[in-house]
Amino acid sequence: MPLICFASPKGGVGKTTLAANIADALRRDGRRVLAMDFDPQNTLRLHFGVPLNDHAGFLTELPKRPDWRALTRQTASGVMLLPHGAIDIRGALGLSSALERDPELLTAPMRAILSDPGLLVVADTPPGPSHALNLLAPMASMVCTVLLADATSAALVPEIDTGRFLGSGTMAALFAGRLRVVLNQVDPGARLSRAAAETVARHLGPRLLGAVCRDENVAEALACQRLILDLAPQSRAAEDLREIARGIQAALPAAPEPFQAGWGAR
Ligand SMILES: Nc1ncnc2c1ncn2[C@@H]1O[C@H](COP(=O)(O)OP(=O)(O)OP(=O)(O)O)[C@@H](O)[C@H]1O
Ligand SMILES: [Mg+2]
Structure with a gap:
Protein backbone atom coordinates (compact mmCIF):
# COMPACT_ATOMS: atom_id res chain seq x y z
CA MET A 1 0.00 0.00 0.00
CA PRO A 2 2.62 2.66 0.75
CA LEU A 3 3.51 5.02 -2.10
CA ILE A 4 6.98 6.53 -2.19
CA CYS A 5 7.45 9.31 -4.74
CA PHE A 6 10.90 10.30 -5.96
CA ALA A 7 10.81 13.97 -6.87
CA SER A 8 12.95 17.08 -6.98
CA PRO A 9 12.63 20.74 -7.82
CA LYS A 10 15.79 20.18 -9.85
CA GLY A 11 16.40 18.06 -12.96
CA GLY A 12 19.19 15.58 -13.58
CA VAL A 13 19.84 14.89 -9.89
CA GLY A 14 19.30 11.11 -9.98
CA LYS A 15 15.55 10.69 -9.28
CA THR A 16 15.09 7.94 -11.84
CA THR A 17 18.33 6.18 -10.90
CA LEU A 18 17.40 6.17 -7.23
CA ALA A 19 13.74 5.23 -7.82
CA ALA A 20 14.81 2.16 -9.84
CA ASN A 21 17.62 1.06 -7.56
CA ILE A 22 15.81 1.70 -4.27
CA ALA A 23 12.83 -0.25 -5.67
CA ASP A 24 15.28 -3.10 -6.33
CA ALA A 25 16.81 -2.80 -2.84
CA LEU A 26 13.34 -2.89 -1.25
CA ARG A 27 12.45 -5.95 -3.32
CA ARG A 28 15.65 -7.66 -2.14
CA ASP A 29 14.55 -6.89 1.43
CA GLY A 30 11.48 -9.06 0.77
CA ARG A 31 8.89 -6.44 -0.15
CA ARG A 32 6.56 -6.82 -3.13
CA ARG A 45 12.23 1.10 -17.79
CA LEU A 46 15.84 1.19 -19.00
CA HIS A 47 17.14 0.40 -15.49
CA PHE A 48 15.05 -2.78 -15.57
CA GLY A 49 16.32 -4.04 -18.92
CA VAL A 50 13.28 -3.13 -21.04
CA PRO A 51 14.55 -2.79 -24.64
CA LEU A 52 14.91 0.75 -26.03
CA ASN A 53 12.48 -0.03 -28.84
CA ASP A 54 9.78 -1.21 -26.44
CA HIS A 55 7.59 1.88 -26.15
CA ALA A 56 4.52 0.51 -24.40
CA GLY A 57 3.42 2.04 -21.12
CA PHE A 58 0.69 2.93 -18.68
CA LEU A 59 0.55 6.73 -18.49
CA THR A 60 0.25 7.14 -22.25
CA GLU A 61 -2.81 4.88 -22.15
CA LEU A 62 -4.53 6.72 -19.27
CA PRO A 63 -7.11 8.56 -21.43
CA LYS A 64 -8.37 5.10 -22.55
CA ARG A 65 -8.78 4.07 -18.87
CA PRO A 66 -6.66 0.93 -19.27
CA ASP A 67 -6.48 -2.06 -16.96
CA TRP A 68 -3.17 -1.37 -15.17
CA ARG A 69 -2.80 -5.07 -14.31
CA ALA A 70 -2.66 -5.96 -17.99
CA LEU A 71 0.11 -3.40 -18.59
CA THR A 72 2.27 -4.37 -15.60
CA ARG A 73 5.57 -6.04 -16.46
CA GLN A 74 7.36 -8.57 -14.32
CA THR A 75 11.07 -7.68 -14.56
CA ALA A 76 14.04 -10.00 -14.02
CA SER A 77 14.77 -8.19 -10.73
CA GLY A 78 11.41 -9.26 -9.32
CA VAL A 79 10.24 -5.63 -9.27
CA MET A 80 6.99 -5.15 -11.17
CA LEU A 81 7.03 -2.23 -13.58
CA LEU A 82 4.56 0.16 -15.17
CA PRO A 83 6.57 2.19 -17.69
CA HIS A 84 5.31 5.63 -18.73
CA GLY A 85 5.21 4.79 -22.43
CA ALA A 86 6.72 6.76 -25.29
CA ILE A 87 5.08 10.09 -26.06
CA ASP A 88 5.96 13.13 -28.16
CA ILE A 89 5.74 16.72 -26.97
CA ARG A 90 2.18 17.27 -28.24
CA GLY A 91 1.08 14.03 -26.67
CA ALA A 92 2.69 14.95 -23.33
CA LEU A 93 0.96 18.36 -23.31
CA GLY A 94 -2.34 16.69 -24.24
CA LEU A 95 -1.96 14.16 -21.42
CA SER A 96 -1.15 16.93 -18.98
CA SER A 97 -4.33 18.83 -20.00
CA ALA A 98 -6.41 15.63 -19.77
CA LEU A 99 -5.14 15.11 -16.19
CA GLU A 100 -5.94 18.70 -15.30
CA ARG A 101 -9.51 18.33 -16.63
CA ASP A 102 -10.07 14.90 -15.15
CA PRO A 103 -7.68 13.98 -12.31
CA GLU A 104 -9.64 10.75 -11.75
CA LEU A 105 -7.96 9.35 -14.87
CA LEU A 106 -4.93 8.95 -12.63
CA THR A 107 -6.27 8.95 -9.09
CA ALA A 108 -8.81 6.14 -9.72
CA PRO A 109 -6.23 3.54 -10.85
CA MET A 110 -3.81 4.75 -8.17
CA ARG A 111 -6.43 4.14 -5.47
CA ALA A 112 -6.95 0.63 -6.87
CA ILE A 113 -3.20 -0.07 -6.96
CA LEU A 114 -2.69 1.28 -3.44
CA SER A 115 -5.57 -0.77 -2.06
CA ASP A 116 -3.29 -3.85 -2.18
CA PRO A 117 -1.94 -3.79 1.39
CA GLY A 118 1.19 -5.88 0.65
CA LEU A 119 2.37 -3.82 -2.30
CA LEU A 120 4.97 -1.08 -2.03
CA VAL A 121 4.78 1.42 -4.89
CA VAL A 122 7.81 3.46 -5.94
CA ALA A 123 7.04 6.34 -8.31
CA ASP A 124 9.47 8.30 -10.46
CA THR A 125 8.24 11.80 -11.33
CA PRO A 126 9.38 14.45 -13.81
CA PRO A 127 11.76 17.23 -12.71
CA GLY A 128 10.09 20.19 -10.98
CA PRO A 129 6.36 20.67 -10.59
CA SER A 130 4.04 18.37 -12.55
CA HIS A 131 0.40 17.31 -12.56
CA ALA A 132 1.52 13.84 -11.69
CA LEU A 133 3.34 14.96 -8.52
CA ASN A 134 0.46 17.25 -7.60
CA LEU A 135 -1.96 14.32 -7.75
CA LEU A 136 0.37 11.76 -6.19
CA ALA A 137 1.67 13.80 -3.23
CA PRO A 138 -1.58 13.59 -1.21
CA MET A 139 -1.57 9.79 -1.70
CA ALA A 140 2.11 9.34 -0.83
CA SER A 141 3.47 8.01 2.45
CA MET A 142 6.77 9.66 1.62
CA VAL A 143 8.05 12.14 -0.95
CA CYS A 144 11.73 11.37 -1.32
CA THR A 145 13.34 14.55 -2.63
CA VAL A 146 16.65 14.09 -4.39
CA LEU A 147 19.25 16.85 -4.19
CA LEU A 148 22.91 17.07 -5.09
CA ALA A 149 25.60 18.09 -2.63
CA ASP A 150 26.18 21.43 -4.33
CA ALA A 151 25.41 25.12 -3.84
CA THR A 152 22.18 25.12 -5.89
CA SER A 153 20.76 22.23 -3.92
CA ALA A 154 21.74 23.87 -0.63
CA ALA A 155 19.88 26.98 -1.81
CA LEU A 156 16.76 24.85 -2.43
CA VAL A 157 16.65 23.51 1.13
CA PRO A 158 14.16 26.22 2.29
CA GLU A 159 11.74 25.04 -0.45
CA ILE A 160 11.96 21.55 1.00
CA ASP A 161 11.85 22.80 4.57
CA THR A 162 8.56 24.65 4.19
CA GLY A 163 6.95 22.06 1.90
CA ARG A 164 6.56 24.89 -0.65
CA PHE A 165 7.97 22.53 -3.23
CA LEU A 166 4.67 20.58 -3.05
CA GLY A 167 2.30 23.52 -2.77
CA SER A 168 1.60 26.59 -0.70
CA GLY A 169 -0.30 27.50 2.46
CA THR A 170 -2.13 24.62 4.13
CA MET A 171 -1.16 22.19 1.33
CA ALA A 172 2.49 22.87 2.05
CA ALA A 173 1.96 22.47 5.79
CA LEU A 174 0.12 19.17 5.24
CA PHE A 175 2.80 17.59 3.12
CA ALA A 176 5.96 18.99 4.69
CA GLY A 177 5.96 16.14 7.23
CA ARG A 178 6.12 13.54 4.45
CA LEU A 179 9.15 15.07 2.79
CA ARG A 180 12.47 13.28 3.12
CA VAL A 181 15.70 14.12 1.33
CA VAL A 182 18.39 11.99 -0.28
CA LEU A 183 21.65 13.63 -1.26
CA ASN A 184 23.05 12.11 -4.43
CA GLN A 185 26.46 12.15 -6.07
CA VAL A 186 28.23 13.10 -2.86
CA ASP A 187 32.00 13.15 -3.23
CA PRO A 188 33.59 12.94 0.25
CA GLY A 189 36.96 13.81 -1.30
CA ALA A 190 35.76 17.16 -2.69
CA ARG A 191 35.69 20.16 -0.34
CA LEU A 192 32.51 21.75 -1.70
CA SER A 193 30.59 18.48 -1.86
CA ARG A 194 31.52 17.70 1.75
CA ALA A 195 30.64 21.21 2.95
CA ALA A 196 27.28 21.21 1.12
CA ALA A 197 26.41 17.74 2.47
CA GLU A 198 27.30 18.80 6.02
CA THR A 199 25.22 21.99 5.76
CA VAL A 200 22.18 20.15 4.39
CA ALA A 201 22.52 17.39 7.01
CA ARG A 202 22.74 19.92 9.85
CA HIS A 203 19.70 21.76 8.60
CA LEU A 204 17.46 18.77 7.83
CA GLY A 205 18.36 16.48 10.73
CA PRO A 206 16.33 13.24 10.58
CA ARG A 207 14.55 14.38 7.41
CA LEU A 208 17.77 13.52 5.58
CA LEU A 209 17.23 9.85 4.71
CA GLY A 210 20.74 9.29 3.49
CA ALA A 211 23.36 10.04 0.88
CA VAL A 212 24.64 8.21 -2.19
CA CYS A 213 28.23 8.75 -3.23
CA ARG A 214 29.30 9.64 -6.74
CA ASP A 215 30.26 6.27 -8.16
CA GLU A 216 31.05 5.26 -11.75
CA ASN A 217 29.21 1.98 -11.16
CA VAL A 218 25.95 3.93 -11.11
CA ALA A 219 26.25 5.26 -14.66
CA GLU A 220 27.78 1.98 -15.87
CA ALA A 221 24.84 0.00 -14.49
CA LEU A 222 22.45 2.12 -16.55
CA ALA A 223 24.64 1.75 -19.63
CA CYS A 224 24.34 -2.05 -19.20
CA GLN A 225 20.61 -1.71 -18.41
CA ARG A 226 21.23 -3.41 -15.11
CA LEU A 227 20.61 -2.50 -11.50
CA ILE A 228 23.48 -1.49 -9.24
CA LEU A 229 22.90 -4.20 -6.61
CA ASP A 230 23.05 -6.73 -9.44
CA LEU A 231 26.06 -5.32 -11.34
CA ALA A 232 28.19 -4.03 -8.47
CA PRO A 233 26.83 -5.31 -5.15
CA GLN A 234 30.06 -4.52 -3.29
CA SER A 235 30.31 -0.91 -4.54
CA ARG A 236 30.00 2.10 -2.25
CA ALA A 237 26.85 3.18 -4.09
CA ALA A 238 25.29 -0.25 -3.47
CA GLU A 239 26.03 0.06 0.23
CA ASP A 240 24.45 3.53 0.29
CA LEU A 241 21.35 2.29 -1.54
CA ARG A 242 20.85 -0.58 0.91
CA GLU A 243 21.17 1.86 3.80
CA ILE A 244 18.55 4.21 2.32
CA ALA A 245 16.20 1.29 1.63
CA ARG A 246 16.54 0.30 5.30
CA GLY A 247 15.72 3.90 6.33
CA ILE A 248 12.62 3.91 4.11
CA GLN A 249 11.49 0.54 5.49
CA ALA A 250 11.91 1.79 9.05
CA ALA A 251 9.72 4.79 8.28
CA LEU A 252 6.93 2.74 6.65
CA PRO A 253 4.30 0.46 8.13
CA ALA A 254 5.38 -3.23 8.17
CA ALA A 255 4.24 -5.39 5.22
CA PRO A 256 1.31 -7.62 6.17
CA GLU A 257 1.76 -11.40 6.10
CA PRO A 258 1.44 -13.59 4.12
CA PHE A 259 3.40 -11.98 1.25
CA GLN A 260 1.84 -14.25 -1.36
CA ALA A 261 -1.63 -12.80 -0.75
CA GLY A 262 -2.99 -10.58 -3.50
CA TRP A 263 -2.10 -9.60 -6.97
CA GLY A 264 1.36 -9.90 -8.48
CA ALA A 265 2.80 -12.31 -5.91
CA ARG A 266 5.90 -14.23 -6.97
N1 LIG B 1 25.46 8.48 -7.51
C1 LIG B 1 25.76 8.65 -8.80
N2 LIG B 1 27.05 8.53 -9.23
C2 LIG B 1 27.35 8.70 -10.53
N3 LIG B 1 26.45 9.01 -11.50
C3 LIG B 1 25.16 9.16 -11.13
C4 LIG B 1 24.75 8.99 -9.77
N4 LIG B 1 23.40 9.18 -9.71
C5 LIG B 1 23.00 9.46 -10.96
N5 LIG B 1 24.04 9.44 -11.82
C6 LIG B 1 23.99 9.73 -13.27
O1 LIG B 1 23.41 11.03 -13.40
C7 LIG B 1 22.61 11.10 -14.57
C8 LIG B 1 21.22 11.63 -14.24
O2 LIG B 1 20.53 10.65 -13.46
P1 LIG B 1 18.96 10.48 -13.58
O3 LIG B 1 18.53 10.34 -14.99
O4 LIG B 1 18.58 9.41 -12.64
O5 LIG B 1 18.48 11.90 -13.03
P2 LIG B 1 16.98 12.47 -12.98
O6 LIG B 1 16.89 13.36 -11.79
O7 LIG B 1 16.01 11.37 -13.06
O8 LIG B 1 16.93 13.33 -14.31
P3 LIG B 1 15.62 14.06 -14.93
O9 LIG B 1 15.39 15.30 -14.11
O10 LIG B 1 16.01 14.35 -16.35
O11 LIG B 1 14.48 13.09 -14.81
C9 LIG B 1 22.61 9.68 -15.18
O12 LIG B 1 23.56 9.63 -16.20
C10 LIG B 1 23.02 8.80 -14.01
O13 LIG B 1 23.68 7.62 -14.43
MG1 LIG C 1 14.40 11.12 -14.36
Missing part, protein backbone atom coordinates in the same frame (compact mmCIF):
# COMPACT_ATOMS: atom_id res chain seq x y z
CA VAL A 33 7.39 -3.72 -5.19
CA LEU A 34 5.78 -1.96 -8.15
CA ALA A 35 7.87 0.75 -9.85
CA MET A 36 5.83 3.33 -11.79
CA ASP A 37 7.12 5.92 -14.23
CA PHE A 38 5.25 9.25 -14.35
CA ASP A 39 7.90 11.04 -16.40
CA PRO A 40 7.34 11.42 -20.18
CA GLN A 41 11.09 10.83 -20.64
CA ASN A 42 10.10 7.16 -20.10
CA THR A 43 13.54 6.15 -18.82
CA LEU A 44 12.73 4.20 -15.64
